[in-house]
Amino acid sequence: MSNIFEELESEESIAPTIFKDKRPLDHRWLPDKLVHREDQIRQIAKYWVDVLGGVTPSNVTLYGKTGTGKTAASKFAREQLIDIARKKNVFVKVEYIRCTDYTTEYQVIAELCNRLGRDVPNRGWTKGEVVNAFREIFRPDVFGRKLHLIVILDEIDILLNKDGDGILYTLTRTGNVSVLCISNYLDFKNLIDSRVNSSLNDKEIVFPPYGANQLSDILSERAEVSFNENVLEDDVIPLCSAMAAKEEGDARYALDLLKNAGELAFDEDSDVVTIDHVRRAKDKIEHNKIIEIISTLPLQQQRVLEAILYLTKQKEEISSGKLYDAYTDISKKDAVTYRRIFDFIGELEMLGIISTNTISRGRAKGRTNIIKLQCDETLLETTLFTI
Template identity: 40%
Template sequence: MGNSVLDDVFDNFVNGIRLFKDREVLRHDYIPDKLPHREDQIRLLGSTVAPVLKDARCSNIFIYGKTGTGKTAVAKYVLSHLESKAKEYGAQVKFCYINCRMTGSEYRVFASLSQSVGLSIPFTGLSVGEVFERFRSGLDQSRIIFIIVLDEVDSLIKDRGDAFMYELTRINETLHKSKVSIIGISNDLRLKEFLDPRVFSSLSEEELVFRPYDAGELRNILLERSKLAFQEGVLSDSALSISSALAAAEHGDARRALDLLRVAGEVAERQGAKAVTEEHVRQAEKHIEHNRVIEALKNLTLHSKLVLLSVYHLNKPSATTGEIYDVYNELCGEMGAGLLTQRRLGTLVNELDSMGLVNARVVSMGRYGRTKKIRLEISRGLIRDVFGGDNRFSQLLSYSPKITNKSSN
């Protein structure tokens, strides 16, 4: 009976105590029937898009706030209600929702837009300009008001620039029978800095800012959601409170709070517990944090990985930007990658610092001015695990920089 281990796992799962009624309710993409503490934003967005019911174009609107503040949920909620109203009034309105981080390129954005007006675009092979042109003429033929939601638009703009936004915000000037309105959603409050001022002013005819939830509001959100997600009496009060407190301390992120609850439930279930307790939430937090760091490490760009490896190789309680640059220089040589300037490296260090992967603090050296001391914030083992699984980087892990050999006499 080689399967007995698995038999146990599966039987326990089937016959064990069921804590969840419906765990899907705790996922990010679940849109609930009511959105607590977002009534004002719903009203505002609703009144901004209302003109399309009388076949008039509505203003472009720009929504921003940090992750987990309900931006996507509110936009989808308002638009699905608008859709049923439009049918009722016979208004010629169509929507297209695109997550720019998932879509990943201008080509794919325009291809998705084309599909939603009924054109099929080959997966590759055309220029971006050509796809845009086909979309434009296909759209004009449809005689509709087209509302485009570009979610996480910040990720695409930082990656690819804002030329595609320029095209989109100007599109109404060349349309005769159709009109376009854009709803842009950004997790980065500083997106203005990345955008051409002309694009920004035409994109943000109306602005909507979502502030983070406080602990009390998060508790209400979790309470509503947990009634649907868990069996009755399974979730302890303390687990609910601590999940809301942890997520509020982070930055009022409902998504994180829901994650904590879901993972805590899974931990409790695996342990065969009858209820989800505070201790399960604490374990869930460690688990999520660990996974978040691993994801973050995997998704770093080439040069950020090289900068992080340089700090790893210096292996001291505090390295200076200069020292890091010297090792980075060697690693780039090893890998045949082009060097970035020392100033650009400074920006990457700050970015790694804000992600919690390194700690960079400015230290005063008395009359010698100020310098930055940088140290690793995550375990060296974690870096070895993640980079060791990547062929390009595994040999750099065992590389021994000339610079450190000199200094460690």
């Protein structure tokens, strides 16, 4: 009996399909070369090189908007340092922590202890006990050697907002430890107390948004390892790059466009990826983003959206008053106050799902906020009623 997988595999070996290897199009893929980020990587290395001579490196902060290569550059520098340290037999560790995974000082320190071979429970100890266990790691070992540690705190804004700057205080006040913080905000230091700020030393590296040509270079490098030859039509990479340059020079978005365009072509059994695939990939990404946003909204906000959807379908002009009535009908007993609804409206507008427009109804009646849905009705309906 023939096997369907075998058939498919042999078909692929005759006619080259779209993809050579899809893994390089994944967000977590670390390319072995980061074009247009040589300067930033060199700057990180200039600070970190001290550790090879046994000196604790300066603390560094990387800033830049989303998709500008901060995570990639820090991981790249990390691999390079680990490689040379192994060759030179230098006692250094570089630990990467994504602060969306470890959102409190306790969790970060406990995780670092565990990675460095010092067992600490995930909860139950006092913060002081965990910090003491952490500091003990830096005592000289039997050969009199002391470990050097560099901690990369990626997406640190989340941790600072939630748990304050205690983590930076602890790390910067532990000998032999230096930190590399990664933030999306240039004013990130406003969240930090001055006593911590002074030990961060102001070593800052900025990651500017990529321009269209730079994005083209990034995509071309990636396309070479992930797509088969002559599969991408000439305008595909320039179009993905131009679209992503508009989205604040976001390389992640550029790669997403290219990957999704390739997937569409693959699904349609097309031999080539065209600019039409790219355009449709853009719609698909936006579509998925809206689904993601709506399905992760808190329940009461989803109900507000449900009320907006209901009124839109009734072809009603939606004032805040009318919206509140429709919302209380849906929520019944656990409805929140009228004041809160105003906050929700603001948040939904920020997310781009609705828009508001203030109109004047003449002197007697004053001004009213008119709310309009900004996303596709059917999409909203299916998302709201299938989560």
